[in-house]
Amino acid sequence: MSPRTEKQIEKLKQIKEKLIIESALLLFSEKGYNNTSMQSIAVKSKVSKGNLYNYFEGKDDLLEGVLRYGLNHMAEPLHDQSIIKTEEEFSKMIRSNFEMIKTNETFWKLYYNLVAQPKVCALFNKVFLPFLEQYMTIFEGYFKSKGDENSGATALLLGSAIDGISLGYIMMGDNYPLDEIVNRLIEKFK
Amino acid sequence: MSPRTEKQIEKLKQIKEKLIIESALLLFSEKGYNNTSMQSIAVKSKVSKGNLYNYFEGKDDLLEGVLRYGLNHMAEPLHDQSIIKTEEEFSKMIRSNFEMIKTNETFWKLYYNLVAQPKVCALFNKVFLPFLEQYMTIFEGYFKSKGDENSGATALLLGSAIDGISLGYIMMGDNYPLDEIVNRLIEKFK
Amino acid sequence: MSPRTEKQIEKLKQIKEKLIIESALLLFSEKGYNNTSMQSIAVKSKVSKGNLYNYFEGKDDLLEGVLRYGLNHMAEPLHDQSIIKTEEEFSKMIRSNFEMIKTNETFWKLYYNLVAQPKVCALFNKVFLPFLEQYMTIFEGYFKSKGDENSGATALLLGSAIDGISLGYIMMGDNYPLDEIVNRLIEKFK
């Protein structure tokens, strides 16, 4: 009842919320959103089914939580660099982007699982669009600084290529020669 | 009893099968595979629920039918060209590929809807992998003929870029400046 | 259209009916009445599903046909002997009864499959009761002739024992030492 206790409770709640999110992420990613039951999430996160609804309003809301959580984790490295000037910085950014994808395969698998699901499209745009746009802006700035007259299109092309490469890697795993492809990508666009 | 009648019946069956497939494609694409009920497919294709199962063994089989049907429609233009030699042919092939995607948005939306769904992964590979590999081979040959020492990687990079562009276009619709991006893509790779 | 042709047609019909009945008997016996579909019967008897209904009014009616057919086949040997006087005749009758069961396991399996199924109870009594009563009467006469004051009860006991033994044999197959048990049965009752 003391403030201290309340804080601890608050912290406990956050820990549990994180636990739920991570369990859900794993299951969504492994089996797909639709084929993951709230039950199984409850079991994996060791929270009762009913209690789940004290943390998230429903399955949709939980998904949103998962996506936000994932994005916050992924985006961190990007916040360091908001402007790119040299080829080296460019190359480093691309590489660190794919490092991030490698590190968070689970999350990106979920991403591509959902990207074309109409039901979650709105949610998707809400969560990811700002992130993607920020990315685009950085690249656009770089290409413009290099004299590219249509830097927007180039940035979008690069973004799409990154998307496609990521998708390929996520789908094929180590059968996809990621490093080689990334090298080539950098060469083409630097 | 007469051959004529039998033929007609056979034809009618094929027409109905096509109807079912097209209804399913539309619904799968609009609402996602998981969120489309057999019931709704039955209604849309004006076939009774039970009769659906005279045409397809189950929902999975119907999906396979839809994918094969889609692919057969898509792949046609590709059969014309199996070897690319000049820049012009290259450019034409890329463009015709995106024409195809524009023409069959519905189908490709389904494609990206399914691509990362673990449950249908096996089916997916069965149906699409041969198609994709054929594509890759053509590009690889082109790059090799141009003296590219690592033509395989280049082809894969190109393939991934195409994938990413398609995905972007499918997701954003006319907000995606497809033609411009394609032009740039061709310039980069030709 | 000639009488001859009509006869042939009639004969063909009977052949086909027999075919259907035998297919149904086999399937009912193997998989149980409820788990056998009209479809599978149609396939096995090489008759179209629709045509099945030209021979039998429905699944129930087909079952009745199967039971009557089976009984007519089984009962034949019994018609020889309608009165038993000597121990030898008694013994022979018992033995020939079990021979019959051995020869027609399929049918008797169906019998015991249905015997306690409420849905077909009425049908069952209609078809089998007369047969069983005839049997009972023969035994009753035998026991009476031997001075048994309550020959009815003895006959019923014997009948029940036969029933139980048959059931055991049908269930356990060759794990059931039928011959030995039958010998003992005869000793006890002769």
Added chain:
Amino acid sequence: MSPRTEKQIEKLKQIKEKLIIESALLLFSEKGYNNTSMQSIAVKSKVSKGNLYNYFEGKDDLLEGVLRYGLNHMAEPLHDQSIIKTEEEFSKMIRSNFEMIKTNETFWKLYYNLVAQPKVCALFNKVFLPFLEQYMTIFEGYFKSKGDENSGATALLLGSAIDGISLGYIMMGDNYPLDEIVNRLIEKFK
């Protein structure tokens, strides 16, 4: 939270499980296993369809539960006597066996409903065989103690006769002169 409450909940659950089992037993017995829907069981036991599956994994599992429950009820009287020495004990055991069947007609009707159903054969053997064997062993011991050289066969014959009598009684109800037949059975075998 208190132990008391948990216990009560546990008890409530058991009561409800029993309710479900008894409803199912009644319906299975009345209409047959195949013709009883989970829905109707839910209605009869005043449990929602969905909740049924919190108690039993499926219809098969429910059947197993019913059979085990029935057997546990039936078998109780038998546990008293595991060795039979005198004629009196023998006679008492036979009689008490048929008392049990009289008392639990419903259950035994289900027994004979299922005994020859191929689909549930495995389950059946799993649940009933141990019970039957125990029975057989007791009789075998008795016959052996009386000097019967082939006590095994005699026990099996007796068992089969009991089976047949029970079946007759279950099928014909009070039209079957059970007591008289049982008396005669005892006379023959004691």
Added chain:
DNA sequence: GATGAATGAGCCTTCATTCAT
């Protein structure tokens, strides 16, 4: 907050039966 029993709509699928050809 925490639990898990309870709900009930909805899903995929099967199947006896009908009927146009």
Added chain:
DNA sequence: CATGAATGAAGGCTCATTCAT
């Protein structure tokens, strides 16, 4: 008579969500 496409009711089962405790 023969065919098999068509129907639609019914079945077993799942699952997001609620709620009494």
